[in-house]
Each structure stands twice: as structure tokens, then as C-alpha cells.
Amino acid sequence: MPTDYILAIDQGTTSTRAIIFDQSLKPIATAQEEFEQIFPQSGWVEHKPEDLWDTTRRMCAQVLMKADVKARNIAAIGVTNQRETTIVWEKATGRPIYNAIVWQDRRTADFCQQLQQAQHEDLVRTKTGLLLDPYFSATKINWILNEVPDARAKAERGELLFGTVDSYLIWQLTGGEVHATDATNAARTMLYNIVTGEWDRELCALFDVPMSMLPEVKDCADDFGRTQPDLFDGMEIPIRGVAGDQQAATVGQACFEPGMAKSTYGTGCFVLLNTGDQPVFSRNRLLTTIAYQLDGKPTYALEGSIFVAGAVVQWLRDGLKIISDAGETDTLAAAADPAQSVYFVPAFTGLGAPYWDAESRAAIFGLTRNSGPAEIAKAALESVAFQTRDLVEAMDEDWGGAGARILRIDGGMANNQFAMQKLADQLQAPVDRPQVTETTALGAAYLAGLGAGLLETPHQFTRQWRSAHQFIPLVDKSAADQDYQGWQKAVQRVLYKG
Numbered sequence: 001m002p003t004d005y006i007l008a009i010d011q012g013t014t015s016t017r018a019i020i021f022d023q024s025l026k027p028i029a030t031a032q033e034e035f036e037q038i039f040p041q042s043g044w045v046e047h048k049p050e051d052l053w054d055t056t057r058r059m060c061a062q063v064l065m066k067a068d069v070k071a072r073n074i075a076a077i078g079v080t081n082q083r084e085t086t087i088v089w090e091k092a093t094g095r096p097i098y099n100a101i102v103w104q105d106r107r108t109a110d111f112c113q114q115l116q117q118a119q120h121e122d123l124v125r126t127k128t129g130l131l132l133d134p135y136f137s138a139t140k141i142n143w144i145l146n147e148v149p150d151a152r153a154k155a156e157r158g159e160l161l162f163g164t165v166d167s168y169l170i171w172q173l174t175g176g177e178v179h180a181t182d183a184t185n186a187a188r189t190m191l192y193n194i195v196t197g198e199w200d201r202e203l204c205a206l207f208d209v210p211m212s213m214l215p216e217v218k219d220c221a222d223d224f225g226r227t228q229p230d231l232f233d234g235m236e237i238p239i240r241g242v243a244g245d246q247q248a249a250t251v252g253q254a255c256f257e258p259g260m261a262k263s264t265y266g267t268g269c270f271v272l273l274n275t276g277d278q279p280v281f282s283r284n285r286l287l288t289t290i291a292y293q294l295d296g297k298p299t300y301a302l303e304g305s306i307f308v309a310g311a312v313v314q315w316l317r318d319g320l321k322i323i324s325d326a327g328e329t330d331t332l333a334a335a336a337d338p339a340q341s342v343y344f345v346p347a348f349t350g351l352g353a354p355y356w357d358a359e360s361r362a363a364i365f366g367l368t369r370n371s372g373p374a375e376i377a378k379a380a381l382e383s384v385a386f387q388t389r390d391l392v393e394a395m396d397e398d399w400g401g402a403g404a405r406i407l408r409i410d411g412g413m414a415n416n417q418f419a420m421q422k423l424a425d426q427l428q429a430p431v432d433r434p435q436v437t438e439t440t441a442l443g444a445a446y447l448a449g450l451g452a453g454l455l456e457t458p459h460q461f462t463r464q465w466r467s468a469h470q471f472i473p474l475v476d477k478s479a480a481d482q483d484y485q486g487w488q489k490a491v492q493r494v495l496y497k498g
């Protein structure tokens with residue numbers, strides 16, 4: 001049998017997936033497992049790095065078995081990951097010195113505020129395209145170095161390494177041989193200059209992060225080393241593709257032309273609009289980021305980041321316990337009393353774009369004695385559509401109204417008919433769900449195939465993209481606007497910043 005499969009590892013916020021694709025990029029088999037979410041204090045979110053690695057290793061083994069494919073038939077591995085999540089480990093042992101601090105974690109809000117008050121936001125923004133928010137890695141690294149005993153001294157002696165989840169997995173996969181990341185993940189650390197394409201000395205000084213801890217930055221389709229032999233039956237499989245999960249989804253949705261946009265509904269929701277070879281800086285507090293980097297050339301994107309999308313459904317299941325499965329919200333919401341105006345602002349960990357309010361917390365408005373699980377589920381799903389409209393309106397202004405008129409959607413929650421119909425209604429524009437909804441893994445597989453020289457240029461891949469379902473607006477603009485105004489009022493009531 002020829003060596004012609006690609007293994008994509010998608011290490012997400014709530015679960016780890018491994019998917020095998022054939023050379024035509026058709027998914028052959030998937031293995032997936034959830035892992036523990038740790039909430040030590042209000043606004044804090046952690047993962048055990050060992051869980052991220054163990055689930056990765058096991059899902060890779062499982063998917064090979066499921067697909068009945070041998071390791072020797074895997075031509076290349078692509079890695080994609082939850083972004084910004086921060087891990088610091090010992091160079092000598094590979095042992096993490098603290099749990100992974102997850103992107104949603106808000107513990108460094110005060111530090112960010114101090115830096116804002118000291119007028120550092122413009123510097124950060126021009127160099128990184130980001131805002132001074134706890135979301136990004138820099139202040140999380142600073143926290144670990146300050147709070148873990150001896151960490152700072154060890155870091156200064158060059159004994160500690162930092163990585164986003166991709167780097168940590170590459171380090172583990174290669175048996176400590178390779179400490180690298182790609183430009184899209186580097187762009188989320190708040191230490192990387194997205195214009196010059198290098199780690200920024202001034203920012204590392206500002207956040208007090210020794211540059212010796214930082215990984216080498218590579219293209220998205222590049223040589224990230226080979227797996228250590230005892231992981232895959234003695235085979236050393238090349239790792240050839242890496243991208244942050246939202247950027248991988250942008251690739252997987254074939255958004256290769258300026259003006260094309262995708263929106264991914266996983267734990268959070270992230271809209272990325274391709275802006276071409278020049279960074280566009282937002283006037284509406286959206287982020288500027290690298291969509292992908294090939295042959296040393298970055299393609300930039302405007303990004304809107306919502307911290308809670310699918311996570312609100314998880315909360316209905318695990319917190320409120322009104323459903324036992326995420327999919328149940330679909331029928332539950334459809335049965336809600338249409339006369340009630342319940343709004344749910346899911347600011348469990350503050351609000352992301354365009355509000356950037358780390359201290360606000362969630363609230364439900366408009367409850368009556370007749371409100372029940374159906375009305376709450378409906379409001380939860382609708383919150384995702386309203387939040388996306390917030391982003392798309394901001395993007396339209398920044399991009400001169402010439403943004404994508406059709407949004408490509410993916411992620412676990414894109415399977416929810418009710419939520420996605422509401423989205424089309426709110427945007428007053430069509431919403432396209434593709435045939436392959438595992439676009440994040442697909443993007444990573446494509447990059448790995450490109451890096452391994454198995455696959456052709458992006459234009460070839462673009463021709464393969466197919467819509468499976470298009471949602472079109474079913475309400476008129478005035479009804480949608482009236483609904484949206486209720487949301488805007490609800491948001492104003494939870495904003496901490498006022």
C-alpha cells in the first residue's frame with residue numbers, strides 16, 4: 001500500500017481529535033476524547049498539560065486502528081490547536097512547571113489594566129495587532145514566572161521553555177528534539193511582531209519574558225521534525241503542517257481570497273476575514289492577525305473573538321443540567337414561547353470583541369413565571385447569533401463594507417439548525433455550511449500535505465470546497481433589528497466598564 005494518508009491532530013479547548021485523511025483530503029476515520037476543565041477560581045481556567053499530551057497520543061493510536069491504517073502509511077502529520085493557551089516546561093525533563101493556563105483565563109486582568117493605564121496599548125497594537133487583554137499568552141507567561149517558586153530564576157538561566165499547545169505537542173512528539181511554532185500561533189502570544197515577522201525584544205522586556213524561552217517560528221507548511229520512534233511502531237513520521245485552530249479553519253474553508261470570511265463555533269466563536277498581504281488595523285477593537293504564512297509570506301486577517309459560544313450549551317448541560325446532550329437545544333429552543341423576550345449574555349469569562357470587558361459576568365434578562373428551559377435554551381442559542389452580528393458589523397466598517405456577504409461556518413455548534421438559522425436572520429445574509437465540517441483538521445491536513453509536497457497550491461484546494469447547506473434569512477430586516485436592539489440593551493447592562 002502506498003504511503004498516502006495524512007494524520008491531523010486537533011487539540012481543542014474541550015476535546016482532542018485525531019483524524020486520518022486520504023490524499024484527496026477525504027476524512028477516513030476520527031477519534032475524539034474530552035478531558036478535564038479545571039476552574040480553580042472565578043475567571044480562571046486551566047488544563048493539565050499531561051491530559052493534552054495523553055489524549056493526543058491515545059487518539060492518534062485509536063484513529064490508526066479505526067481506519068485500519070499502518071503508521072508506515074502516514075505521509076505526514078498536521079497539528080492544529082486551541083490558541084494562546086500557555087505552557088511552561090523544563091527543558092531538561094519536559095515537565096511542565098504549572099498547569100496550562102487556558103486562553104479563557106482572566107487572572108491577569110489587573111496586570112493588563114496597569115499596562116493600559118501606563119499607555120502601552122498603542123505599542124502592543126501596532127506591533128502585534130492585539131489588545132492588552134488577558135486572552136493572549138504574554139501576561140500568562142509573566143504570571144507563571146512570578147508565581148511558581150524559582151521559575152523566574154530558572155527561566156533566566158535558560159532552563160525553561162514556553163510554548164502554545166502546538167509547541168508543547170511538537171516537543172513531546174519529537175521527544176524533545178524540536179522547540180518550534182508557526183507564525184499563526186506566534187501571532188497570538190503578544191510577543192511576536194506581525195509586521196517584521198520576529199519575536200519583539202521591546203515587548204519581551206515589557207512583559208518580562210526571557211527570549212531564551214521562546215520557540216523558533218516557522219511557516220504553516222514547514223519542517224517541524226519527525227516523531228520519536230516509540231510513538232508510531234518505530235516509524236519517524238514527519239510533522240509538516242501547523243496552524244492555530246481558527247487559522248487552520250480559515251484554510252480548511254478555503255478562504256484564500258481577500259474579503260472571504262469564516263466563523264467557527266466551538267467553545268468560543270471566531271470570525272476571520274482574509275485581508276490579503278497587508279495588515280488592516282481595526283477601528284472597532286477587532287484583532288489583526290496572521291491567517292496563514294506560506295513561503296515566508298504572511299496573509300493577514302481581521303479577527304473577531306467571542307469567548308463563549310458552544311460553551312453556553314455546555315453550561316446548560318453541565319451547570320444548569322436542563323439538557324443531557326448539546327443537540328437537544330435545537331428542539332428545545334424551537335418549542336420556546338415566541339411571546340417571551342429572554343436575553344442571555346453569556347459573559348462567563350468576560351466579553352471579547354468588540355467589547356473587551358474582562359470583568360463583566362453572565363446574566364439572563366426578561367424571565368417571567370412562564371419562562372423555563374425552552375426559553376433559556378433559545379436565549380442561549382440566540383446569544384451566539386447576536387454576538388456574531390456584533391463582530392460582522394464591526395468588520396464591515398473596518399473593511400469598508402466590502403466583507404464577505406456569505407459567511408462560511410463550521411465547528412460543533414454549526415450543526416445546530418436553530419442557532420444557524422438565527423444567524424442568517426441576524427446577518428440578513430446567507431450562511432454556508434460545508435460538506436466537510438471538520439474544517440480545522442482539514443486545514444491542518446492540507447498544510448501538512450502541502451509541507452510534505454503531496455498536495456498542490458491553495459487554488460487547487462479551493463476548487464474542492466463544497467457547500468452542503470445554505471441557511472438564508474427567513475425574517476425581514478426590521479424584525480431582525482428589533483430583536484438585536486434587545487440584545488444590545490442586555491449587553492449594556494452587564495458591561496463592567498459601563
Ligand SMILES: Nc1ncnc2c1ncn2[C@@H]1O[C@H](COP(=O)(O)OP(=O)(O)O)[C@@H](O)[C@H]1O
Nearest residue numbers: 012014015266267310311313326327412413416
Ligand atoms: N448540536 C449542537 N448544538 C449546540 N451546540 C453544540 C452542538 N454540538 C456541539 N455543540 C457545542 O460545540 C462545542 C464543541 O465543538 P468543537 O468544535 O468540538 O469545540 P472545541 O474545538 O472548542 O472543543 C461544545 O461547546 C458543544 O456544547
Ligand SMILES: O=P(O)(O)OC[C@H](O)CO
Nearest residue numbers: 012013082083266267268
Ligand atoms: O478550542 P476552540 O475551537 O474553542 O478554539 C479556541 C481558540 O483557538 C482560542 O483562541
